[in-house]
Amino acid sequence: MVSRARVLMVSAVASGQGKTTVTAALARKLRQSGRTVRVFKTGPDFIDPRILQAASGHAVYSLDLWMTGEPACRQQLAHAAQEADFILIEGVMGLYDGNPSSADLARFFDVPVLAVLDASAMAQTVGAVAMGLRDFGPVRLAGVIANRVASEGHAAMAKEAMRDIPLAGYLIRQKLSLPERHLGLVLPDEVEHLDALLDQMADALALDLAVMDAMPETEFADVTTEQIAPLLQGKTIAVARDDAFAFLYPANLDCLQQLGAQLIYFSPLANDAVPASADAVYLPGGYPELHAAALAQNTAWLTSVRAAVAAGKPVWAECGGMMALTEALQDQDGVTHSMAALLPGKAVMQEKLAALGPHFLSTTCGELRGHSFHYSRLETHLEGVLHTTRHRDQKTGEAVYQQGSLRASYFHAYFPSCPRAAAALFLGEAL
CATH class of the missing domain: 3.40.50.880 (Class I glutamine amidotransferase (GATase) domain)
Structure with a gap:
């Protein structure tokens, strides 16, 4: 059985660019527009997936070519593609960081990348950064979401500078963000009115749905994995x-x-x-x-x-x-x-x-x-x-x-x- 969905690796140049905030806002925004969304997290993580689960309404599993393994990754993506219009995979660290990296995962499954770029301290240079992310690997860069922009005019400058790379959306610099501590984000149960905060973040995301719907679909053939022996039966x-x-x-x-x-x-x-x-x-x-x-x-x-x-x-x-x-x-x-x-x-x-x-x-x-x-x-x-x-x-x-x-x-x-x-x-x- 072959299943299809629009699958996007949501990545960035580094940690701290707002990947989780943008992925959560994007998942909630797509849900609000009537699209069915599934979200995965690249690599080992416990906290981000719980935030993304709250945003998407579904459990968030880890994808990692080494830890999870290629067959299990493929099976999970194929299963999600059977019921989802969009599959979002939040990357880890920067796009090319780690071994295997988020870029490795994207290339392995031929998944396009949606780059989150913190535009707060630049304008036209956003285009140079986006092109560098695309060409270094290279990866299929499907678009950019500019984060922490100062205004609509600022977003327009970034869009023009990216030439042939679509600006899929942007978030105006704001006070809306997910709180953090030493191991990462604060747990969802500790965030007061989390559901309302996620709705506000989605409302603040200026998303071009035409660009999103024009993104290519990725095909997955279903994979049969080895059955697990019931070694803990009765325990x-x-x-x-x-x-x-x-x-x-x-x-x-x-x-x-x-x-x-x-x-x-x-x-x-x-x-x-x-x-x-x-x-x-x-x-x-x-x-x-x-x-x-x-x-x-x-x-x-x-x-x-x-x-x-x-x-x-x-x-x-x-x-x-x-x-x-x-x-x-x-x-x-x-x-x-x-x-x-x-x-x-x-x-x-x-x-x-x-x-x-x-x-x-x-x-x-x-x-x-x-x-x-x-x-x-x-x-x-x-x-x-x-x-x-x-x-x-x-x-x-x-x-x-x-x-x-x-x-x-x-x-x-x-x-x-x-x-x-x-x-x-x-x-x-x-x-």
């Missing part, structure tokens, strides 16, 4: 999910369910106990440092997670999930809070980025891929039983710690990259 996994433990790939949850697991959710931040019916526990990353005082006082949560480990239930804790299981967490204000004390040592927040980039864990089941991104360090005498490898330079990456049935790491695993290894995490099997 119930308790998944922490709240603003302290929010960094969850939708594809990870899908993978666990395809493995046969039943998922039940609980909130440590609301002082929920780990459900007694759970056979295993998944503590994803998030912002425990912002909620450390509450977590330290939530006795039902603390008692239950200690009991789960004491009972030998497999626990997999990633990044923020690991931090919540240490003896103490020192927040960004230098205040130290007691944590679950299941791992020796102290997690310390720092101003400097500690790690960023794709990693993989070599296991007996295969290569489990993912990434690392954190501003804290773990001060511990505990030695890692395994270590990830950094994809970029093949150097040793993050430690995987083990205490009884508990395994923890700064590594964020992408379960579909090796479902057998993901199952082993929750079966308590050796990796």
